[in-house]
Amino acid sequence: MEKQNVIEVNNLKKNFRVKEKESGLKGSIKSIFKTKYQNIRAVNNISFNVKEGEMLAFIGPNGAGKSTTIKMLTGILYPDSGSIRVLNIDPTKQRKKLAYEIGTVFGQKEQLWMHLTPLDNFKFFGAIYDLSKEETDKRIKELKTLFDLDKFINTPVRNLSLGQRILCEISASLIHNPKILFLDEPTIGLDPVVKQSIRKLIRNMNKKFNTTVFLTSHDIADIEKLCKRVIIVNHGKIVVDDSMSNLKKEEGTLEEIISRIYKGEEKHHEKVLGNIQS
Amino acid sequence: MLTEVKNQLKITSLSIKYAIMREMLNKGTFIMKVIFMLLNDASFIVQWIILYSIKSDIGGYTFEQILLLWGFAAGTFGITRFLFKNAFSLSDHITNGKLDCYLVQPKNVLLSIITGESDTEALGDIIYAYILLFISGVTLGKLLLFTVLLIAGSIITINFAIILGSLSFWFGRSDYIADTGNGLITNFATYPDGIFSGIPKALMYSLVPIGFIIYIPVKLISEFNLLYTIVILTVTIITTILAFIIFYKGLKKYSSSNLMMSKI
Numbered sequence: 001m002e003k004q005n006v007i008e009v010n011n012l013k014k015n016f017r018v019k020e021k022e023s024g025l026k027g028s029i030k031s032i033f034k035t036k037y038q039n040i041r042a043v044n045n046i047s048f049n050v051k052e053g054e055m056l057a058f059i060g061p062n063g064a065g066k067s068t069t070i071k072m073l074t075g076i077l078y079p080d081s082g083s084i085r086v087l088n089i090d091p092t093k094q095r096k097k098l099a100y101e102i103g104t105v106f107g108q109k110e111q112l113w114m115h116l117t118p119l120d121n122f123k124f125f126g127a128i129y130d131l132s133k134e135e136t137d138k139r140i141k142e143l144k145t146l147f148d149l150d151k152f153i154n155t156p157v158r159n160l161s162l163g164q165r166i167l168c169e170i171s172a173s174l175i176h177n178p179k180i181l182f183l184d185e186p187t188i189g190l191d192p193v194v195k196q197s198i199r200k201l202i203r204n205m206n207k208k209f210n211t212t213v214f215l216t217s218h219d220i221a222d223i224e225k226l227c228k229r230v231i232i233v234n235h236g237k238i239v240v241d242d243s244m245s246n247l248k249k250e251e252g253t254l255e256e257i258i259s260r261i262y263k264g265e266e267k268h269h270e271k272v273l274g275n276i277q278s
Numbered sequence: 279m280l281t282e283v284k285n286q287l288k289i290t291s292l293s294i295k296y297a298i299m300r301e302m303l304n305k306g307t308f309i310m311k312v313i314f315m316l317l318n319d320a321s322f323i324v325q326w327i328i329l330y331s332i333k334s335d336i337g338g339y340t341f342e343q344i345l346l347l348w349g350f351a352a353g354t355f356g357i358t359r360f361l362f363k364n365a366f367s368l369s370d371h372i373t374n375g376k377l378d379c380y381l382v383q384p385k386n387v388l389l390s391i392i393t394g395e396s397d398t399e400a401l402g403d404i405i406y407a408y409i410l411l412f413i414s415g416v417t418l419g420k421l422l423l424f425t426v427l428l429i430a431g432s433i434i435t436i437n438f439a440i441i442l443g444s445l446s447f448w449f450g451r452s453d454y455i456a457d458t459g460n461g462l463i464t465n466f467a468t469y470p471d472g473i474f475s476g477i478p479k480a481l482m483y484s485l486v487p488i489g490f491i492i493y494i495p496v497k498l499i500s501e502f503n504l505l506y507t508i509v510i511l512t513v514t515i516i517t518t519i520l521a522f523i524i525f526y527k528g529l530k531k532y533s534s535s536n537l538m539m540s541k542i
Contacts, residue, residue, distance in 0.1 A: 016533060019450075071534055076381045078530045099384035111379040115300040127292055128383050130285050 006180055006212050007050035007073065012082035014043040014068050014236075042068040044236035045082070052179075055206055055213040057227035057244075061262045065236040066216040070184050073214070074104050087179055100129060103173035103181045103211075110169060114158040118149060118168040121157065122175055129176035136175070143171045146208070147201055163194030170198070174205065180212040181205075187219050199225050220255045232261055239264075289385050293393040294361055301398035308398055315402025316409075319352050322468065323410075337472030339496075342414045344470065346499050349410035349424070350431060350492045351467035356403025357432040358439070363400075365392040365436045366460055368443025369453035375534040388525050392436065420499060427495035430514045434491050435463060437517035440525055447528025462486045487513065 020036040021027050043065040050056050060066050071077040073084060075091035075098055084091055089098045112121045119140065126136030144150055149171060152164050160168065166186060173181065183202070187195045199222060205211055217223055223230065223244075230247055232240035240247070240261055250257045302308045323345070330341045339347065364371065371377055371391060380390040411424050442456035449455075463486060466474075471482065471493040483489040490513045494506050 067534075071378070074382050076378050076534055077532065095381065096384040099382055102382075104382040106378065111382075113296050113300070115303060116296060120296075124292060124296065127285075128289055128385055130281075130384075 003051040003053060005049040006052045006054075006087055007048075007214070008083075008085040009049070009069075009073070010047045010083045012043055012046050012069070012072065012084065013041075013080045014065075014072060014077065015080055016040045016042050041236045043072070043079070043233075046233065046236070046238050047082075048231055048238065048241060050212060050214065053206070053210045053212055054229060055202075055227045056215065057223040057230045058214060058216050058233070059218070059223060059230065059258070060233035064233045066233060067184055069233070070182055070214065070216060074102060074182055075099070100176065101179050103176070103178035104184070105166075105169050105173050105182070105186050106184045110165070112157045112165070112168060112172060115156055117154050117156055118160075118171070119153045121168065121172055125172045125175045131176060139175055139177065143174060146204060147171050161194075163190050163198070166190060166194075166198060167201070170201070174211075177209065178211065180214060183213065183215045183217075185217050186215070187217060187222055195219065195221065202226060220258065224254050232258070234262060234264070286386055286389065290389050290393050293390060294396065297363075297394060297396040298360075298398060301396050311399035312402040312405070315399045316406050319348075319403060319406040323348060337470030339470035339472060343496055343500060345410045345414040346424075346496045347470060347492060348468060349407045349414070350428065350495050351464075352403040352410070353407030353424075353428040354431040354435050354491055355464060355467075356400040356405075356407060357428065358435045359397040359400035360404060361396065362392040362436050363395040363397045365439040365443065366456070367395075367453075368392070368440060369446040369451070369456045372443065372446040372528075372532065373451050373453070377529075377532060378534055381532075387529065388440065388522065392440070423499060423502070424495075427498060427510065430510050431491040431495060433514050434487055434517050437514075437521035438463065438487060440521040441517075444521075444525045444528045447531045459486065463488055463491065467492050487517070490514075 016039075017037050018040050019031070020038045021031040046065075046069065058066055058069065068077060072079050073086055073091060075095035078092050086098055087101050089101070091098050112118070113124065116124070122140050122143070123136055126133075126139065131139065144153060147167050147170070149167065152160055152168075157165060157168060170181075170183075170186065181202075186202075187198055190198070202213060203226060206213055213226070215222065215226060228244050230240060230242060230244055231238055247257060248254055250260075252260075326341070326344050326348075329336060330344070334340070336344070358365065368391065377387065377391065380387045380394075383390065407428065411421065439456065439460055442459045443453075445452045445455055466482060466486065466488045471479065471489065474482065482493070490510055494510055497503070498506050498510070
């Protein structure tokens with residue numbers, strides 16, 4: 001039986017209006033009287049689908065439009081045009097309804113209360129998602145086993161290591177058993193050992209709960225070890241949408257292949273882009 | 279619908295509880311902050327004691343009314359900063375992309391933001407407000423009316439702060455507008471409105487709604503008036519609706535950011 005699409009994105013566009021200023025004090029004074037704006041195309045007409053249970057790497061160089069896309073998919077940002085359906089829900093119109101169904105982890109932004117213990121945080125998140133006390137306790141027990149949280153579940157978050165904190169962030173975002181987990185650079189700043197264990201846990205979670213994973217990361221190992229499919233964006237456009245195995249058929253290591261695609265030097269880029277456009 | 283409201287209230291109260299708990303981590307500092315806030319407030323009333331020893335009527339206010347005026351000023355300041363501190367830094371939240379973590383939760387974004395932090399020393403202001411009410415002479419009716427009007431005034435103050443803070447959705451860094459507007463409320467709140475006339479007085483009952491937060495409540499405590507009560511309730515409801523409409527209209531223009539940050 002063919003798996004259903006859980007994410008459907010069509011012709012999505014998002015521009016940002018950014019102030020432009022000449023350098024130095026003179027430039028600052030000039031900009032007071034005459035402000036110039038530049039229109040940045042953060043996301044430029046992208047379309048893709050993601051299937052249920054899929055683990056997708058959504059990657060690209062800095063400023064390529066990854067985070068903007070993820071923020072539109074989760075209802076944080078409004079698109080300028082195009083359509084999004086996540087679990088058949090429009091994030092722009094039913095943000096709250098969607099929030100019950102998805103989990104999000106932003107490696108650069110923590111959602112936990114730092115002075116509370118992970119346990120209290122999980123209970124708070126259980127209340128946010130309207131879970132009963134019994135449901136929350138049951139889910140905490142499951143996550144405790146899955147992520148091996150026993151040693152620090154009663155230590156205030158502010159006293160945890162970065163790795164433990166990220167584990168707790170992921171656990172908190174899974175408290176309501178979401179169907180899709182959006183991970184925006186979840187392993188940023190972590191040491192290789194912790195990264196490895198987090199990858200293992202994400203894989204286990206995907207297997208156990210069939211959670212769809214939408215991952216953005218600059219860490220090649222994250223992408224290689226977790227995802228079977230890769231979408232590469234650059235300058236707001238999709239330049240590659242292919243399987244990991246196909247991508248790896250190109251010459252060199254995965255890092256070299258991806259670097260060449262980022263620079264626009266890779267043949268695979270043209271080949272696959274041709275497929276996407278057709 | 280009712281369950282949704284119940285769940286939202288549960289989260290709002292939990293959020294306030296956790297924000298207060300964070301500020302109370304250091305008990306010694308917390309108690310000292312509250313005491314010093316009380317002393318700070320008390321020092322101002324000394325000036326009025328001196329003024330009223332020279333003159334019995336200032337701006338149409340008796341000394342008891344000045345006590346009530348200060349009671350409302352300190353009380354609304356205290357409640358709003360103690361429970362909804364983030365309403366006064368909404369502009370910063372918007373311009374620095376701090377709304378993301380609230381937007382991915384299935385709860386009311388605005389309520390989640392404004393209850394995310396507490397200024398515990400403001401508890402001193404709340405205590406001080408009730409001390410002044412007792413000094414001015416209290417009855418049960420007066421105590422209830424004072425509390426209701428204090429809550430209404432606090433809601434109007436928060437709504438005003440939300441409207442000003444939401445301007446950042448359209449104008450970017452406009453925290454100076456919000457700070458000036460919120461500062462005007464605090465500055466004017468401690469003077470009797472009888473000393474103002476013309477445009478400043480008109481502003482106090484329109485753009486800077488201090489009249490509905492402080493002056494009319496003082497008049498209502500001195501002499502109950504049904505029309506004034508209806509006016510206060512109407513302004514509370516209208517400003518609440520306005521605050522929500524403006525915030526949610528602006529939210530569509532929210533542009534987030536990729537700053538590194540944590541909810542400390």
